[in-house]
């Protein structure tokens with residue numbers, strides 16, 4: 001009996017240690033299974049990517065499929081962003097969807113023309129002028145940005161908001177998305 005109880009306690013301890021091991025020091029939790037396998041492009045990664053430009057959708061709901069329809073209605077050939085991070089409206093909260101422009105390593109259509117060939121476009125669903133991003137979106141954003149940083153050799157300082165790119169006058173991605181904090185987190189090892 002004692003041996004059984006000891007075995008149970010040991011199994012619990014191993015389980016808890018396993019859960020803790022997944023937690024980064026910042027409190028971020030890498031989902032298991034790690035979704036980054038689905039972000040791998042179908043062609044070699046371009047070495048021209050120098051920046052990541054972060055957007056909000058300025059809408060309460062959205063998904064890659066929804067924005068793809070909206071962008072095609074504007075006459076573009078497909079979703080303008082490379083990635084979309086859901087908020088639980090049309091896809092699950094924090095779900096990262098890789099668009100065809102990323103998978104095919106094509107120019108984006110999300111910023112001024114001079115940026116679209118060298119900046120990866122990431123859009124979080126939500127309006128961050130009026131509402132906060134969800135905790136799951138923030139965890140996914142950091143996870144995706146760390147992955148992009150190491151995959152493309154992009155330094156933390158080059159993860160910028162749409163409004164921060166030269167020549168753009170836009171509130172995007174909203175004052176409630178703390179990009180300073182994101183850059184600080186990216187600069188510290190996990």
Ligand SMILES: [Zn+2]
Pocket residue numbers: 054055056110162163170172173
């Ligand atoms: Zn934007």
